Amino acid sequence: MTETPIRVRFAPSPTGMFHVGGARSALFNWAMARQQADGRFVLRIEDTDAARNRPEWTEGIIRALAWLGIHEDDPHFEGPYFQSAYAAKHRETAERLYKDGRAYYCDCTREQVQERRGNPHLGYDGFCRDRGLEPGPGRALRFRVPEGGPTVVDDQVRGRVEFEHSAIEDFVIARADGSPLFVLANVVDDVEMGINEVVRGEEHLSNTPKQQLLWEALGQTPPRWAHLPVIVNEKRQKLSKRRDKVALESYQDEGYLPEAMVNYLMLLGWSPGEDREILPWSEMEPLFRVSDVNSSSAFFDEKKLRAFNGEYIRALAPDDFVERCRPWLAPDRAPWPAANFDEGVFRAVAPLAQSRVAVLSEIVPNVDFLFLDTPVDDEKSWAKAMKPGVGAEMLSAALDRFADPGLPWAAEPLKAALEEVGAGLGLKLGKAQAPVRVAVTGRTVGLPLFESLELLGRDRVRGRLSAALARLEAADAASEG
RNA sequence: GCCCCCAUCGUCUAGUGGCCUAGGACGCCGCCCUUUCAAGGCGGUAACGCCGGUUCGAAUCCGGUUGGGGGUACCA
Numbered sequence: 001m002t003e004t005p006i007r008v009r010f011a012p013s014p015t016g017m018f019h020v021g022g023a024r025s026a027l028f029n030w031a032m033a034r035q036q037a038d039g040r041f042v043l044r045i046e047d048t049d050a051a052r053n054r055p056e057w058t059e060g061i062i063r064a065l066a067w068l069g070i071h072e073d074d075p076h077f078e079g080p081y082f083q084s085a086y087a088a089k090h091r092e093t094a095e096r097l098y099k100d101g102r103a104y105y106c107d108c109t110r111e112q113v114q115e116r117r118g119n120p121h122l123g124y125d126g127f128c129r130d131r132g133l134e135p136g137p138g139r140a141l142r143f144r145v146p147e148g149g150p151t152v153v154d155d156q157v158r159g160r161v162e163f164e165h166s167a168i169e170d171f172v173i174a175r176a177d178g179s180p181l182f183v184l185a186n187v188v189d190d191v192e193m194g195i196n197e198v199v200r201g202e203e204h205l206s207n208t209p210k211q212q213l214l215w216e217a218l219g220q221t222p223p224r225w226a227h228l229p230v231i232v233n234e235k236r237q238k239l240s241k242r243r244d245k246v247a248l249e250s251y252q253d254e255g256y257l258p259e260a261m262v263n264y265l266m267l268l269g270w271s272p273g274e275d276r277e278i279l280p281w282s283e284m285e286p287l288f289r290v291s292d293v294n295s296s297s298a299f300f301d302e303k304k305l306r307a308f309n310g311e312y313i314r315a316l317a318p319d320d321f322v323e324r325c326r327p328w329l330a331p332d333r334a335p336w337p338a339a340n341f342d343e344g345v346f347r348a349v350a351p352l353a354q355s356r357v358a359v360l361s362e363i364v365p366n367v368d369f370l371f372l373d374t375p376v377d378d379e380k381s382w383a384k385a386m387k388p389g390v391g392a393e394m395l396s397a398a399l400d401r402f403a404d405p406g407l408p409w410a411a412e413p414l415k416a417a418l419e420e421v422g423a424g425l426g427l428k429l430g431k432a433q434a435p436v437r438v439a440v441t442g443r444t445v446g447l448p449l450f451e452s453l454e455l456l457g458r459d460r461v462r463g464r465l466s467a468a469l470a471r472l473e474a475a476d477a478a479s480e481g
Numbered sequence: 482g483c484c485c486c487c488a489u490c491g492u493c494u495a496g497u498g499g500c501c502u503a504g505g506a507c508g509c510c511g512c513c514c515u516u517u518c519a520a521g522g523c524g525g526u527a528a529c530g531c532c533g534g535u536u537c538g539a540a541u542c543c544g545g546u547u548g549g550g551g552g553u554a555c556c557a
Contacts, residue, residue: 048557049557052557119482122483141555158486158487161485161486162485163485167484169553172554175555177555179555181556185557186557202485202487202550202552203552204552205485206486206552206553227486230550232550238550264493269493270494271494276505277493277494278506295487296486296488297486297549298492298494300493301492301507301508303492304492304508306507310520354520356518356520357519366518385517415516428516431516433517434517437516437517444517445517445519446517447518448516
């Protein structure tokens with residue numbers, strides 16, 4: 001029965017970084033916009049200062065949105081718009097408010113106000129309300145908050161929230177130089193663009209009565225508000241750029257899949273009411289209702305995100321997994337010499353790695369031994385696996401056994417061979433494989449060993465085994481001498 | 482200080498007066514599987530902040546309290 005198309009507003013600040021809180025908000029807005037055939041997701045870069053609307057920042061925002069699946073070429077996508085481009089309209093509206101008596105000029109300095117009120121925490125006292133000041137230098141425009149009565153914000157997630165007018169000071173809407181403040185610009189733009197749904201973070205709830213008052217003063221029906229709970233850190237404080245890992249890009253760099261991030265973010269403050277939590281965007285989108293969003297703050301739990309990510313990675317088709325790993329294998333990022341990389345070898349191990357990585361970047365330590373000239377030197381692994389005596393015995397026995405040309409170089413026979421070698425030394429396979437694993441891969445943990453040996457080839461395996469043996473003997477000699 | 486918001490396992494949540502001796506997920510712990518590590522299977526740990534009301538009956542409604550959080554600029 002809605003006659004007006006839904007026009008939700010998504011308004012990131014103009015900065016290159018894309019915040020996870022902003023990402024969740026974007027997703028919620030996006031779901032709402034897409035639920036109606038003619039719904040619109042309006043992307044507006046909010047800053048009244050044109051100098052701060054840097055193109056590269058905006059590109060970053062668009063890129064981050066695209067990563068989440070919010071694409072510029074989607075018919076529901078509108079924008080980006082720049083708030084600063086509407087400066088003329090903002091000034092015009094300020095003037096109109098003044099002419100209508102809804103705003104007045106004020107020449108009080110902050111010091112004067114504080115002196116009059118005695119308490120620095122108290123707001124403006126309305127000193128210039130009835131002084132009838134004309135516009136002029138040093139004079140800011142203040143909105144005349146109606147006397148008496150509350151402004152009631154009808155919030156879709158919080159219900160009715162009342163703000164007594166006596167608690168709202170006559171706030172400034174335009175500076176002495178005529179430039180608009182955020183509140184004014186924001187409302188004017190929303191009116192201009194026909195925004196009818198505003199979904200944003202709870203931190204804006206306190207500004208809402210001011211904005212609503214402005215809408216009404218302009219003779220407009222305010223939009224439907226929805227204030228989302230804030231996302232907090234382990235100390236239950238709002239996520240901050242300085243303290244917390246909030247940049248979407250950093251999660252992307254680590255190898256979080258956008259599908260997993262989207263899934264996880266949607267669950268922060270909202271539940272699809274299904275018997276499962278892992279579900280794709282296509283299923284969540286139609287289920288989403290802002291009115292079902294919780295009002296309590298939510299902790300951003302990277303552990304759970306990781307778990308989700310692992311599930312999404314495991315669900316990938318093998319070829320898709322290989323493709324998704326690409327960025328971490330690229331010459332500029334991988335730790336091995338570019339020429340060493342072998343596509344066929346990687347494709348062969350990828351399925352073994354797929355269930356072992358929770359984030360894509362972990363693919364590197366899993367496969368690096370295949371492409372590095374010499375395996376990484378991990379001290380802890382070495383100390384753990386190369387115990388005096390058995391380490392060297394195991395290595396030299398394996399070296400001999402692997403030299404046998406009659407031993408087929410394949411995982412199964414290799415396993416049997418090593419089992420045999422271990423048994424000869426009274427070791428179970430679990431113990432026997434350790435020194436070999438460390439000698440060949442550099443680490444105590446990793447991919448299944450025998451498949452790894454097969455892929456690496458007899459020569460390289462034997463080369464590494466003897467190198468490790470030499471290192472052990474050298475250390476032995478040093479400690480004796 | 483003032484204004485506003487919030488309150489179920491450690492965490493994200495289900496729950497809208499009886500289906501709740503409170504369900505799921507992540508985490509954690511144990512067992513199984515096992516060449517390491519994962520994955521997988523099975524099992525376990527753990528919550529309605531507190532005090533009063535309303536009601537035959539309250540996690541659910543009301544009041545208070547405590548505790549958290551947000552806002553409070555001629556910032557955005």
